[in-house]
Amino acid sequence: MTFRQFAFNNVLRNKRLYIAYFLSSLFTVMVFFTFAIFAFHPALSAGANSDALFGMGVAGGIIYIFSFFFVLYSMSSFLQSRKKEFGLLMIQGASTRQIRLMVFLENMLIGFFATVGGILLGLVFAKGILLLAENVLIISQELNFYFPTLAIVVTFISFIILFLIISIFVTFVLRSNKLIDLIKGDKQSKGEPKSSIFLAIFAALLLIIGYGTALYVKGETVVTAMVPVIIVVMIGTYLLFTQLSVYIIRRMKNNKMIFWRKTNMLLFSDLSFRLKDNARTFFMVAMISTVAFSAIGTLYGFQSLLTKGMKEENPYTLTYYPLEDSSGKDIEQDINQINAIFKEENIQTEMAKAELTYYDMKQDDRNILIAKASDYNRFAKLIGEKELNPTKSEAIVVDQSEKIVSNMDAGKILMESPIRLGNGDDIHPSKKIETEVLPELNGYYVVNDEVYGALGKPVRSETHYVWKAKHGQEDSIINAGRKISEQVGFEAQAIDYMVYEINKFYGPVLFIGLFIGIVFFVSSGSFLYFRLYTDLDEDKRKFRSIAKIGLTQHELGIVVNRQTAIMFFTPIVVALVHGAVALTALSHFFSHDLTKEASLVLGSFAVIQIVYFLIVRYFYVKQIKEAIY
Known part of the structure; x- marks a missing residue:
């Protein structure tokens, strides 16, 4: 029996211990290989930007470096459990050099088959991984199965080098062990903890x-x-x-x-x-x-x-913010185009319009939105929120700050700030609620329509149009959002399409x-x-x-x-x-x-x-x- 045959038989005789090492190494290779299949896919490589490709390269490096230390630790554990075996071999006349050579050959043998096995197992699951990635991730391209030549070459060379380095390194672990320590192995007293x-x-x-x-x-x-x-x-x-x-x-x-x-x-x-x-x-x-x-x-x-x-x-399917210099004709043209796209995608929607006016509040440095109840209720009805009906002597504070920015308490400031009417009278806020009916994160007031008419001159006014889809497939809503964003521009914010892009x-x-x-x-x-x-x-x-x-x-x-x-x-x-x-x-x-x-x-x-x-x-x-x- 040659020395190489002896090393091979040693692996077979210790199959219980080595099977754990082999399977763990195989799984590590398979994970790296399936990641390489994904990273080197032509559909991703062609459309990915440099940052994405760099991120994949860094991730692959992290997996590889961690795999190195993982395999090194695993091999060290096996060597510790075989101390007695090495001691018996030395008694039979084996030199330290021969034992190190045996460990080197064993580790390279296992590493080679773990690398090949991991690649083959990765090929078996490659189609499933790509199909999972295509369905779970938001990827516009189809991740069709391809023969990953580059992934195979990179994985094989990388892990053969990894096992080679580890095999060379672990052969020196036994250099400092004495024969008596090897023979006693784990029978030496550990002492009371x-x-x-x-x-x-x-x-x-x-x-x-x-x-x-x-x-x-x-x-x-x-x-x-x-x-x-x-x-x-x-x-x-x-x-x-x-x-x-x-x-x-x-x-x-x-x-x-x-x-x-x-x-x-x-x-x-x-x-x-x-x-x-x-x-x-x-x-x-x-x-x-x-x-x-x-x-x-x-x-x-x-x-x-x-x-x-x-x-x-x-909460709305689409929000349209016309530019300040937009003419009435331009706004009407954009609205007609939006409605046409929704109709083309077979999406039934309801639309609402509101004139949002901002006033200079002397008690606060910010310009504060004051909305009349009828405008608020039209928006609230679209998303199923409760309508507000303030009396002529009260104002309701609407706050989103606790949900969006916890270190701001806009609602508290507004509750302590009365509204000054054009005739000099003040209206004090009566209560505070939380809702997302109107797009204003800093909080705002909702007042009675008659009170709204008695307010002074606003600092600025903005007209907002919103659409809420009542019926329509999710894919159709996203596709409609894409078309509207391309044809109307940034004034139209299609939330489902924006989330899709993220x-x-x-x-x-x-x-x-x-x-x-x-x-x-x-x-x-x-x-x-x-x-x-x-x-x-x-x-x-x-x-x-x-x-x-x-x-x-x-x-x-x-x-x-x-x-x-x-x-x-x-x-x-x-x-x-x-x-x-x-x-x-x-x-x-x-x-x-x-x-x-x-x-x-x-x-x-x-x-x-x-x-x-x-x-x-x-x-x-x-x-x-x-x-x-």
Whole structure:
């Protein structure tokens, strides 16, 4: 048997351990390859601007760099679990150089097949990915399937180089290990886990301060506090896993009511060692997952802010603002053209017109809109809002500031400012409401029609025309908006078409962010998988010994399930809390409620992690039971 055959057989004999490494590497290659298929698609490359192409290149670089560290960490975990095997080979006469060569050949073998397999698997799902992108994203071009020669070449060369560099690097990991350390492997005493009560309390204080600051600050202060909060939370998270968690377990072990209850002795005794051994892994997984949650949540939340904000401010299908120097003939021509386009697209609409007049309020530096009730009610009727009927002695304040800009309180200012009539009398506001009937973000008054006629000379007047679609397909409304924007100009604002254009521009950005987030999240889950299966042989020996003194299969299942759940969900729960706080701070910065978007992002990742846990737990428990019973 040649040395190359020996290395090949070594991979086959360690297939349980190497299959995790192989599948994770394969998945990483597949994600990079499918992203490359999307990025190099002729339809996108031909129509994309330089900024979009640069963004895709940066995203691909991020995925590749993270893949490098992910594969490097995975390989290092495998080497740690094979210490005893390397020690036995050295006893048989193998030199350190031969062991390093064996590791190099094994890693290149797995890397080659993972790269080829990832590309082939990516080709299988390529059509589905392109179809998903075409339907989910707002892309005008059809993303037809094409043979991605460039994507294949880039992926193959990139990952062969990646595995080559890692293979060369990891061959030097064993250089400093002594033979006795390799033979003992994981049988060396780990010592009793220790923690400092001072550092444990300090960890809790850092997290409380970080969370409190992130949740308290609002507006532009969020950006100022962001870096200090991130540093404080990172330090607190590291101390949480290295000190606070170990301290809590020690306190629970000292509580006889808890420690001596059923199988808790087995759980807590082993858990303190696992928390100590895996503290850095937990910290890394928590931070990586937080980045994934926050990045995708930010992208999705920002898109929602743009689209929902525009919808909230513009509830009408079309708003037409004639220019000041527009003649009556020009306005009539534009209106006829708009109506013709709606008719051409089979869209039934209702139209309303209002003369919006602005007055100089001596109590305020701004010119304030004062609308008569009849104009307001015509607009309100189109969108199903409640009509207003103020008396001759009252004015109603309409405010949007709380929804749009939280640091402005236009409504409060208007409520404290009476309206001066032409004869010198004052009318005081009676109440304040929130609605988007008229397009005025700084707040305005609605008064009785007779009172409106008694107002003084306005500073300026604007005529607004609005249309609200009653019947019509969404595609037809968007197409009509495009035609109106092209033929009438910027005076006509078709909100559905504007939102469509934003989604069209923002869709690829969100798609790229989703790819990066998936790579980060899957990699963090794989880190936990590697740590769990690295200790599998030791767990088999431990539970086999315990089973001899009466541990039943049911009790074994309880212990293993709890142990595995704590391993998987401790860093993920911390990351979910970090992500929730980060997205809440983001909502404070934008003054826009992102609860729905944050819940969707965090909930989706939580469901994926639960499914991943159930799959891993099934095979893990199965192997433990097969080794015992």
